[in-house]
Amino acid sequence: MNDISKSFSGVKVLDKVSLKIKPGEVHALMGENGAGKSTLMKILMGIYKSDSGSILLNGEAINITSPKDAISKGISMIHQELNPVLDMEVSENIFVGRELLKTGFEKLKIVDKSAMREETAKLFQSMNISINPKSITRRLSVAEMQLVEIVKAISLKSNIIIMDEPTSAITEKEVDVLFTQIEQLKNKGVAIIYISHKMDEIFKIADSITVLRDGVLAGTGDSKDFTRDKLISLMVGREIKEVYPKENAEIKETLLEIQDLCRGKRVNHVSFQLHSGEVLGIAGLVGSGRSELVETIFGIQPAVSGRILVKGKEVRIKHPKEAIAHKMAMITEDRKRTGLNLKSTVEQNISLVSIRKLAKYGIIDKKKEGTAAEQYIESLKIKTHSKKTPVISLSGGNQQKVVLAKWLLDEPEIIIFDEPTRGIDVGAKRDIYTLIGKLAKQGKGILVISSEMPEVMGISDRILVMSEGTIAGELKRDEFTQEAIMNFASARGGKII
Numbered sequence: 001m002n003d004i005s006k007s008f009s010g011v012k013v014l015d016k017v018s019l020k021i022k023p024g025e026v027h028a029l030m031g032e033n034g035a036g037k038s039t040l041m042k043i044l045m046g047i048y049k050s051d052s053g054s055i056l057l058n059g060e061a062i063n064i065t066s067p068k069d070a071i072s073k074g075i076s077m078i079h080q081e082l083n084p085v086l087d088m089e090v091s092e093n094i095f096v097g098r099e100l101l102k103t104g105f106e107k108l109k110i111v112d113k114s115a116m117r118e119e120t121a122k123l124f125q126s127m128n129i130s131i132n133p134k135s136i137t138r139r140l141s142v143a144e145m146q147l148v149e150i151v152k153a154i155s156l157k158s159n160i161i162i163m164d165e166p167t168s169a170i171t172e173k174e175v176d177v178l179f180t181q182i183e184q185l186k187n188k189g190v191a192i193i194y195i196s197h198k199m200d201e202i203f204k205i206a207d208s209i210t211v212l213r214d215g216v217l218a219g220t221g222d223s224k225d226f227t228r229d230k231l232i233s234l235m236v237g238r239e240i241k242e243v244y245p246k247e248n249a250e251i252k253e254t255l256l257e258i259q260d261l262c263r264g265k266r267v268n269h270v271s272f273q274l275h276s277g278e279v280l281g282i283a284g285l286v287g288s289g290r291s292e293l294v295e296t297i298f299g300i301q302p303a304v305s306g307r308i309l310v311k312g313k314e315v316r317i318k319h320p321k322e323a324i325a326h327k328m329a330m331i332t333e334d335r336k337r338t339g340l341n342l343k344s345t346v347e348q349n350i351s352l353v354s355i356r357k358l359a360k361y362g363i364i365d366k367k368k369e370g371t372a373a374e375q376y377i378e379s380l381k382i383k384t385h386s387k388k389t390p391v392i393s394l395s396g397g398n399q400q401k402v403v404l405a406k407w408l409l410d411e412p413e414i415i416i417f418d419e420p421t422r423g424i425d426v427g428a429k430r431d432i433y434t435l436i437g438k439l440a441k442q443g444k445g446i447l448v449i450s451s452e453m454p455e456v457m458g459i460s461d462r463i464l465v466m467s468e469g470t471i472a473g474e475l476k477r478d479e480f481t482q483e484a485i486m487n488f489a490s491a492r493g494g495k496i497i
């Protein structure tokens, strides 16, 4: 890609960016949230048209007019924002746009469902993934959907595969599955463009690296020639140390107590306490019941039995609005489905939970709403053209910050974070860790689910490890090691999906 430029409504988001990819290499594309990574890749995929610049494939100038066109030219993409058709079954999603037809009936275009299921099963088997090809996609977890997207892109047999944050929702074991696949693809000469905010991954698999900063090429070269610090300073334009700014807040009274909570197999007799000033991590493999547990506490899927006590008093939570009334907040893992109203503006999304407080006699005080939004845009450094920008046009990481702002504005006391830094760059991650520390210092109780071991170990005071719907173990800060967590996580035969 040569000198690619692109503006959205007059704002330049890519300025003469060039990118060179060789066969058989993993080329990492790095940069802060909003740097322009996804936009550059969407141009390569024919989703957006560049304003200027050219694309050459094997030395020949080409014009990519649509994703279908890109695929026919041997380019496919795993999207950052997952886009499966939720009401179709898994196998139909894998073969969407290139459905297998019944042999002998090609002219009639009769889709061969069982052949597609069979092929999907084979693909899954070859990659050690045990998802049922017949499952309705809606029923899958975010991690499972991400795996389906990965399998789909690989099965297209492209020469160039773009992976836009492919591991944002999956756990370490599944990442290994993906990396094995990447290794095999490389051996076949397939080039991979790999976008991730996870430094460890980059240094593990990237052969070369290109860094974007604010839509401009900040650096490119062999990954051997980059150190972590160099990479970070290229991305953010300043030095940031990649450590966890853990502050020790005073841990005080019990804010939340869970007693023998049950809901089906995934929430199985769970008991624990969360204290004021405490950051309590919840670790575990995908499918261990972490999200289900917090969804039960928050009333999204109410408990079947057990008790929830807030500040020592038993409460009834059958719906999120009851949880909110008890000063709880929950930042869900899937911002697109459950965190945001994508078509509304940044401002409207931020005020969503606190709308009553911002209104007088049932009418929203626009000025108050605007001021609140501006405050959070500034304090969380949300990169947006204005507060009136539709949230859908923000980069992934900045959308996540809008979700945070929405909840913080409501001034909750018990805050549940489900994968809080999914898709967030190093600088912003640090901001969020600092924020979590600050909230703890203010006496709030914080529950954090995280699949990233260094993260959960870096920010928690205590970690509960879940396996098969129950708490398999508890670790205090001085007992944290990756091994100890993994041991508990697989204690009850936890397996990859």
Ligand SMILES: Nc1ncnc2c1ncn2[C@@H]1O[C@H](COP(=O)(O)OP(=O)(O)OP(=O)(O)O)[C@@H](O)[C@H]1O
Residues within 6 Å of the ligand: 008, 009, 013, 031, 032, 033, 034, 035, 036, 037, 038, 039, 040, 080, 383, 384, 393, 394, 395, 396, 397, 398, 423, 425
């Ligand atoms: N469809 C769009 N309309 C308007 N602005 C857009 C659109 N898509 C992206 N942008 C803007 O372009 C800039 C680059 O966004 P992009 O999604 O490429 O960032 P990114 O590097 O992928 O970030 P992230 O790491 O958060 O995913 C952002 O400022 C974003 O708000």
Ligand SMILES: [Mg+2]
Residues within 6 Å of the ligand: 037, 038, 039, 080, 164, 395, 396
């Ligand atoms: Mg992106």
